[in-house]
Amino acid sequence: MTLRFSRKQLIIPYSLFMVLFVVIPLLFIVYYAFTDGSTGGFTFGNFLKFFSNSTSLSTLIISIGIAILTTVVCLLIAYPIAYILARSNFKKKNVLLMLFVLPMWINFVLRINALREFLDLIGLLNKAHLFNTVLGMVYDFLPFMILPLYTTLIKMDKSLIEASADLGGNAFTTFTKVTLPLSLPGIVSGITMVFMPTMTNYVISDTLGLGHITIIGKLIEDCFGSRNDWYLGSAIALVLLFIIFISMLFTGGFKDEENGARGAGIW
Amino acid sequence: MVKKAIKYAILAFGLLFIYTPIFLLVVFSFTPAITLGSWEGFSFDLYVQLFNNAKIMGIVKDTVLLALFASVISTILGTIGAIGIFYSKKKAAAAANVMTRIPVINAEIVTAISLALIFAAVALQRTYFSLLIGHVVITLPFVVLSVIPKLKQMDGNLYEAALDLGATPSRALFKVVLPEILPGIMAGFMLAVTLSLDDYIVTAFTKPTGFDTISTYVYNSIKVPQHSALPQLRALSAIIFLIIVVVVIVLNTVNKKQKKFKEIND
Incomplete structure (x- = not known):
C-alpha cells in the first residue's frame, strides 16, 4: 500500500460528518426557533407562545417534576444495590452485577411493553397514570444509575473506611463522611444519565400514562406531528437545550469524559 | 446475621423489580391466551404465529x-x-x-x-x-x-x-x-x-x-x-431476552479467558 497521509488528517472525514449532521442541524433548530412561520421574518414570538401558554408551561413543570422524582427514586434504589454489590465478598459479584444491568440490552420499547402488560395484569394500568409513568422511567433507567455507582464504589480505597473506624467513626459517620462524598462522581454521572432522558422519553409516558401524561419531549413531537408547527417545536427544543446546558454546568458533565458516555464501559 | 439478611433482601427486591415483568412475559408466551394472565394450556402457538408472521x-x-x-x-x-x-x-x-x-x-x-x-x-x-x-x-x-x-x-x-x-x-x-x-x-x-x-x-x-x-x-x-400482534410480541420478547442472555454470557466467558491468558503471558 502506498497510501500517503498524515495521521492528523484522519480527523477530517469525522469532523466533516459531525459538522454536516450534528452542528448544521442544530443551527437549523436555532434558525427555526427565531423565525416567524407565516412571514419568515425574525421573531421571539415562538418563545412567547410557549411561555405564555399555561398548558405548555405546566408540561415543562411536570416534566421537570417527573425527572426529579425518577432520578431520586433511581438513586434510592440503586445506591444500596451498588453499595452491597461493591462491598460484598460474593464470589460471583460480576454475575450479580450483570443480572442487574442485563435489561439494558433488551429493546426498551419491548421492556416497557412488558411492564405495561404486568401493570394491566395487576389492574393498575388504568388507574395511576403518573405513578405508572414514574415507575416505567425508573424501570428503564435504573441500570444506568447502578452502573456508575458500582464503578466508583468498587474503585474506592477500602482502607479509608478502616481508617475512619480506627479513628472512632461509627458506621453512620463513616458512611456520611467518607463513603458518600467519595462516591459523588458516580452519583453525578448517574444523575446525568437518568435526568435528561427522563424529561424527554415520551415513549414511556405515552405507553404507561395512556396519553394522560404529557412531557416536554411529547410536546416537541406533537409540534412536528399533529400540530405541524416546526417553529414552535424548535423553540421548545432550544428551551430544552438551555436546561441541558444549565444542568451540565451543575453536574460538570462537560468535564468527565469517560463516565458521561451513556452505557460506555458496559461491554 | 440480620445485616446479611437485609442485604440479601435488598438485592432480591431489586432483581424481583427488574425481572417480574420479563419473567411473566416469558411464561405467558407459552400459552395462546390473548390477554396476559389467563392460562390456556401450554403450547408453542404464539411462537408458530410469530414465525409465520x-x-x-x-x-x-x-x-x-x-x-x-x-x-x-x-x-x-x-x-x-x-x-x-x-x-x-x-x-x-x-x-x-x-x-x-x-x-x-x-x-x-x-x-x-x-x-x-x-x-x-x-x-x-x-x-x-x-x-x-x-x-x-x-x-x-x-x-x-x-x-x-x-x-x-x-x-x-x-x-x-x-x-x-x-x-x-x-x-x-x-x-x-x-x-x-x-x-x-x-x-x-x-x-x-x-x-x-x-x-x-x-x-x-x-x-x-x-x-x-x-x-x-x-x-x-x-x-x-x-x-x-401483541401476544406474538410476547414470544418475540422472550426470544430476544434469551439471545441477549446467551450473548452476554458468551462474551463474558471469552473476556475472562482472554484476561487469564494475558495474565499468564505477562
Whole structure:
C-alpha cells in the first residue's frame, strides 16, 4: 500500500460528518426557533407562545417534576444495590452485577411493553397514570444509575473506611463522611444519565400514562406531528437545550469524559 | 446475621423489580391466551404465529440489518476519527471533542428533530439514507469515546519504532496501532449495535414511511387496543431476552479467558 497521509488528517472525514449532521442541524433548530412561520421574518414570538401558554408551561413543570422524582427514586434504589454489590465478598459479584444491568440490552420499547402488560395484569394500568409513568422511567433507567455507582464504589480505597473506624467513626459517620462524598462522581454521572432522558422519553409516558401524561419531549413531537408547527417545536427544543446546558454546568458533565458516555464501559 | 439478611433482601427486591415483568412475559408466551394472565394450556402457538408472521419477521430482519450497517459505518468512521483526534493539535482535537459530546449530552428528541429539519430542507421525503445517517449520528460518538481511551493507554513509542524499522505510516497504523486499540473498537461496535437496536425517537423522525424497526412497530402496536400482534410480541420478547442472555454470557466467558491468558503471558 502506498497510501500517503498524515495521521492528523484522519480527523477530517469525522469532523466533516459531525459538522454536516450534528452542528448544521442544530443551527437549523436555532434558525427555526427565531423565525416567524407565516412571514419568515425574525421573531421571539415562538418563545412567547410557549411561555405564555399555561398548558405548555405546566408540561415543562411536570416534566421537570417527573425527572426529579425518577432520578431520586433511581438513586434510592440503586445506591444500596451498588453499595452491597461493591462491598460484598460474593464470589460471583460480576454475575450479580450483570443480572442487574442485563435489561439494558433488551429493546426498551419491548421492556416497557412488558411492564405495561404486568401493570394491566395487576389492574393498575388504568388507574395511576403518573405513578405508572414514574415507575416505567425508573424501570428503564435504573441500570444506568447502578452502573456508575458500582464503578466508583468498587474503585474506592477500602482502607479509608478502616481508617475512619480506627479513628472512632461509627458506621453512620463513616458512611456520611467518607463513603458518600467519595462516591459523588458516580452519583453525578448517574444523575446525568437518568435526568435528561427522563424529561424527554415520551415513549414511556405515552405507553404507561395512556396519553394522560404529557412531557416536554411529547410536546416537541406533537409540534412536528399533529400540530405541524416546526417553529414552535424548535423553540421548545432550544428551551430544552438551555436546561441541558444549565444542568451540565451543575453536574460538570462537560468535564468527565469517560463516565458521561451513556452505557460506555458496559461491554 | 440480620445485616446479611437485609442485604440479601435488598438485592432480591431489586432483581424481583427488574425481572417480574420479563419473567411473566416469558411464561405467558407459552400459552395462546390473548390477554396476559389467563392460562390456556401450554403450547408453542404464539411462537408458530410469530414465525409465520411475515411482517414481523421482515421488521426483525430490517432492524438487525440497519443496526449492522450503521454500526459498521460508525465503527470505521469513528475509529479513523479517534486516531485523527488523538494525533491532532490541541485546538482541532478540542473542537472535534466538543462535537463528539453534542449527541451524547443532547436530548434524543432534539437530535431527532434537527435531523428531520435538514432532511426536509434537502429533500422532502425521508429515505433509508436519512434513517441510516440518523443511526450513525447516535452511535458514532460512542465509538470515538470507546477508542480514544485505548489510544491514550497505548505506548506512544510503538508507532515511532515501527517507522524506524522501515514501516510506512499507513502500514504502521494498520499493523501496530490498530491491533493495540482493537478492544476499544470492538467495544464501540457492540455499543453501537445495542444503541441502534434500542433506538426509537431518532428512528421515528428519520425513517421513510412504511419502514419499521422493532421499536417503532411495537410502539405503534401498543397504541392500538387489542392489537392482534401483541401476544406474538410476547414470544418475540422472550426470544430476544434469551439471545441477549446467551450473548452476554458468551462474551463474558471469552473476556475472562482472554484476561487469564494475558495474565499468564505477562
